[in-house]
Amino acid sequence: MKVKEVLGRADYALIGEMIPHGSRVLDLGCGDGALLLWLKEQKSVQARGVEKNRELVQKAIARGVTVYQGDLEESLAEYPPGAFDYVILSQTLQESRRPLAVIEGMLRIGRHAVIAFPNFGHWRVRIAHLFSGRAPKTPLFPHNWYDSPNIHFLTIIDFEELARARDWAIERKVFLSGDRRVELLPNLLAEVAIYLVKRRQ
Amino acid sequence: MIVETQQARFESLDLDCGETLRDVEVAYETYGQLNEDRSNAVLIEHAFTGDAHVAGVDHEGKPGWWANMVGPGKAFDTDHYFVxxxxxxxxxxxxxxxxxxxxxxxxxxxxxxxxxxxSDMVRLQKMLIDRLGIERLLTVTGGSMGGMQALEWAVAYPDSIESCIPIATTARHSAQQIAFNETGRQAIMADPDFAGGDFYGGPPPARGLAVARMVGHITYMSDESMREKFGRRLRNRDQVSFGFDIDFEVESYLRYRGAQFVGRFDANSYLYITKAMDYFDLTAGFPSLAASLERATCRFLVLSFTSDWLYPSYQSQEIVNALRARNHDVTYCELSPNYGHDAFLVDVGEQTEIIRGFLARCLRERRQAGVRA
Incomplete structure (x- = not known):
């Protein structure tokens, strides 16, 4: 299950909170362009998307979103530095082959990066693994190991450690379980983490 | 809807080669109604051997070459747009x-x-558009050579277009594309009836022109579509003839298309237009394609086809990436019909929704901008 499906439209509001009116926004893995369209209507952003799946791209174009059909990682190299105010990566970090390069690329072409990912440290994952002795399957990670799109598993602690090591400034973070916010013990209780980060000058 | 081809006449046209043409005639057709604020005009550019008859039917009942895309309720909806x-x-x-x-x-x-x-072709079109009283086109679009013209419009007359939809095209002909064109030209000029181009009193170089068209048709299809359409099927026989009559369906098809073409196309036009395509190079005089495209200000929708090996997707992606390098408003999609280069004419299912949505957005945002201004 995708983060977006878990969140319903809750992530729109959350991401919307992070993105000021009139910004230049790139959504990596924009799907059918629903989030971009929403941001365009609510926040008058200059919206761009990248999506690999042809059918989703066609839907996005048909609803009037500017979208490029192509590979997300290759795409990052095509934009000039600082082309965007915000670059969004919702739900695909754990699916990218080189997640670090993706985030670095986002921070090259965007002043800020919005990154949402499912938290592999959630208690359900831990318990599933501990008691089944198998690759964990949970509502958030429902796939079998052999057909899962997820190829990198990370937790909230992992992400923050990386942010420190790479000297990214965490400007905001929001943790969610279902559509409820989690304040306490996020690495244990949150299903999804959303970070707003930027490069420290 | 029976459409009438109209004629416009211009005193002169300055050409890139330095010469000036006098008494230039332009044949054109229009469809739909120009709205009050003249904001709904769409210019469609035809490909190499096309003509002004893009939609509806003419007096002989012949449908337009893009009738599946242009008309009431179609992608270019003539109930809404003036085409x-x-x-x-x-x-x-x-x-x-x-x-x-x-x-x-x-x-x-x-x-x-x-x-x-x-660019000469586009200069003449601009004169036509001016005469029709249209200051700014909602979009300029076309496939193949039509796409080249659309791109040329975007850089030559940036203030005159709102958007550009180049389909299955390129910013410059590759060696392979020039090579196929040259093969066609040589076939025509090798025909004894060519007579140095002065064949108008006598028979046209029919065999040469037909061979050129046969080669062309092969490049417009894909291996897969030819396999599906003809395979190795024999034509009106159970066994091969061991001669050089028609054995295979595909031979019959190509000969038929070649012969049919001779009746409707001028061999000299073939030479001149293919040269114009070969000369086309949007980067000429610029350090890069991105630098050349900096002249463009309109929004782009670029489409290519996975099965098109004559104008492969990488050529469209070159255009798109040159635009993205300066964060230009460009939408790109690679479509999947397997008809090869012909796909943009033949299989318009995927194209239709995309173009309809894109155009609606262009019109909507143009009106919003108009209200603000």
Whole structure:
């Protein structure tokens, strides 16, 4: 299950909170362009998307979103530095082959990066693994190991450690379980983490 | 809907080669109604051997070459948009070309017709659009050579277009594309009836022109679509003939298309227009394609087809990436029909929704901008 499906439209509001009116926004893995369209209507952003799946791209174009059909990682190299105010990566970090390069690329072409990912440290994952002795399957990670799109598993602690090591400034973070916010013990209780980060000058 | 081809006449046209053409005729058709604020005009550019008859039916009942895309309720919905299509300069379907009469001599131009370019074609179209009283086109679109013209519009007249939809095209012809064109030209000129281009009193170089068309048709299809359409099926026989008559379906098809083409196309136009395509290079005079495209200000929708090996997707992606390098508003999609280069004419299912959505957005945002201004 995708983060977006878990969140319903809750992530729109959350991401919307992070993105000021009139910004230049790139959504990596924009799907059918629903989030971009929403941001365009609510926040008058200059919206761009990248999506690999042809059918989703066609839907996005048909609803009037500017979208490029192509590979997300290759795409990052095509934009000039600082082309965007915000670059969004919702739900695909754990699916990218080189997640670090993706985030670095986002921070090259965007002043800020919005990154949402499912938290592999959630208690359900831990318990599933501990008691089944198998690759964990949970509502958030429902796939079998052999057909899962997820190829990198990370937790909230992992992400923050990386942010420190790479000297990214965490400007905001929001943790969610279902559509409820989690304040306490996020690495244990949150299903999804959303970070707003930027490069420290 | 029966459409009438109309003619416009212009005193002169300056050409890239340095010469000036006098008494230039342009054949064009229009569909739908121009709205009050003249904001709904769409210019459609035809491909190499096309003409002004893009939609509806003519007096002989012949449908337009893009009738599946242009008309009431179609992608280019003539209930909403005012569609214009003109025959290109150098053509043979009503616009001045090498088969026209040279006013200086009273005889057909033949190879004395001056060399032409894609930008010459577009310059003439701009004169037509001005005459129609349209200041700014909602979009300019076309496939193949039509896409080249659309791109040329975007850089030559940035203030005159709102958006650009180049389909299955390129910013410059590759060696392979030039090579196929040259093969066609040589076939025509090798025909004894070619007579140095002065064949208008006698028989046209029919065999040469037909061979050129046969080669062309192969490049417009894909391996897969030819396999599906013909395979190795024999034509009206159970066994091969061990001769050089028609054995295979595909041979029959190509001969038929070749012969049919001779009846409707001028061999000299073939030479001039293919040269114009080969000369087309949007990067000429610029350090890069991105630098050249900096002149463009309109929004782009670029489409290519996975099965098109004549204008492969990488050529469209070059255009798109040059635009993305400066964060230009460009949308790109690679479509999946397996018809090869012909796909943009034949299989319009995927194209339709995309173009409809894109155009609706262009019109909506143009109106919003108009309200603000």
């Amino acid at each position: 214009i299509c003109s025959n290109v300069l150098g053509g043979c379907r009503g616009t001045t070309g090498p088969a026209s009469i040279n006013p200086a001599t009273g005889r057909p131009w033949g190879l004395r017709f001056p060399g032409i370019t894609i």
